[in-house]
Amino acid sequence: MASSTTVKIAEFRRLLSHAHSVLVLTGAGISAESGIPTFRGAGGLWRQFKATDLATQTAFARSPSLVWEFYHYRRELVRTKQPNKAHIALAKAEKRFEKEGKRFNVITQNVDGLHRRAGTKNLIEMHGNLFMVQCTLCQFIEENDSSPICESLRNRGSPDVNPPEIDEKDLPRCTKCKSLVRPHIVWFGEHIWDDVLEKIQKEIQLCDLFIVIGTSSVVYPAAGYASILAERNIPIAEVNIETTPSTSIATYHFHGPAAQIIPQLLSVNLNNE
Ligand code: BJW
Ligand code: ZN
Numbered sequence: 001m002a003s004s005t006t007v008k009i010a011e012f013r014r015l016l017s018h019a020h021s022v023l024v025l026t027g028a029g030i031s032a033e034s035g036i037p038t039f040r041g042a043g044g045l046w047r048q049f050k051a052t053d054l055a056t057q058t059a060f061a062r063s064p065s066l067v068w069e070f071y072h073y074r075r076e077l078v079r080t081k082q083p084n085k086a087h088i089a090l091a092k093a094e095k096r097f098e099k100e101g102k103r104f105n106v107i108t109q110n111v112d113g114l115h116r117r118a119g120t121k122n123l124i125e126m127h128g129n130l131f132m133v134q135c136t137l138c139q140f141i142e143e144n145d146s147s148p149i150c151e152s153l154r155n156r157g158s159p160d161v162n163p164p165e166i167d168e169k170d171l172p173r174c175t176k177c178k179s180l181v182r183p184h185i186v187w188f189g190e191h192i193w194d195d196v197l198e199k200i201q202k203e204i205q206l207c208d209l210f211i212v213i214g215t216s217s218v219v220y221p222a223a224g225y226a227s228i229l230a231e232r233n234i235p236i237a238e239v240n241i242e243t244t245p246s247t248s249i250a251t252y253h254f255h256g257p258a259a260q261i262i263p264q265l266l267s268v269n270l271n272n273e
Contacts, residue, residue: 008252012265015209015235021103023207024090025225029214029240031112033259034081040216046070046159055187064180065165071183072149073157075130083118086258089268091119105203109222111185124199126192128185133172137179204228213239214258217246
């Protein structure tokens with residue numbers, strides 16, 4: 001007899017084959033199997049700090065040196081990691097949908113760039129990207145993937161030691177006006193950029209199947225998308241190793257690691273990769 005998971009997968013695949021506009025929301029859990037720590041799980045601490053305590057304007061104003069060390073550490077970590085089967089399956093599914101003239105879009109809360117590296121094109125990085133910076137004075141936004149991002153951060157960022165502060169003048173600077181730059185990332189209490197919100201709103205309007213992967217569904221506005229879509233009776237599939245506030249409103253909850261479940265759900269064969 002088929003297991004209940006097998007039946008649910010078959011039902012979901014049927015919905016997927018009839019969908020015209022699939023929208024996927026991802027969080028830190030999709031990158032966990034690539035070796036990138038999640039925010040609220042084990043490994044979410046750097047030195048004695050919670051990641052979410054350093055991702056704020058207040059923390060940056062108090063110590064740009066500390067916050068830059070934290071981001072430098074994460075930039076260098078991400079460089080050593082690769083997209084996993086979940087990222088790759090999403091990129092392949094997007095190509096298949098496009099060939100069929102259908103929409104397939106990914107909104108990610110992650111700043112690690114792994115979806116892009118896996119080949120996803122229809123991508124909204126709603127909280128920014130580790131390799132973009134913004135000037136604190138002239139607001140100029142630019143890509144910066146130098147390693148290290150500046151000489152003073154070379155060999156810094158270790159999670160185990162607490163070295164002396166780096167002087168602000170030696171931290172990453174704007175190429176236009178030479179003022180201090182910050183990571184171009186949405187910190188707590190900051191607004192998601194207007195152009196990004198517009199793109200998300202458009203996708204939410206068009207969406208006829210929503211897939212939520214590896215997010216604790218506690219950080220707004222992303223945490224609210226499932227309920228907006230549930231109110232319109234749009235089917236929702238959640239993939240997570242835990243239950244979350246979205247579980248009770250999801251049509252299907254697939255319990256397990258994303259890299260194992262997503263290729264099956266999307267019928268993507270990754271065996272010859
Ligand atoms: C696996 C797995 C595997 C593990 N396979 N799964 C409405 C109500 C209440 C509060 C607010 C509200 N609207 C706004 C707020 C304030 C705030 C907020 O939401 N606070 C809540 C915590 C209550 N939101 C904001 O400030 C946002 N701004 C905003 O809305 O502006 C308007 C406004 C401002 C103020 C008041 C009101 C309105 C901005 C949010 C920016 C979030 N930024 C961060 C940091 C980014 C920088 C960085 O990376 O350095 O983004 S916080 C952090 O959380 C990061 C993440 O993107 C985000 C979400 O985390 P995520 O991805 O869900 O990770 P985890 O670790 O929480 O969960 C991992 C999940 O994976 C778990 O469920 C695991 O089980 C699972 N998992 N392995 C599958 N292998
Ligand atoms: Zn500038």
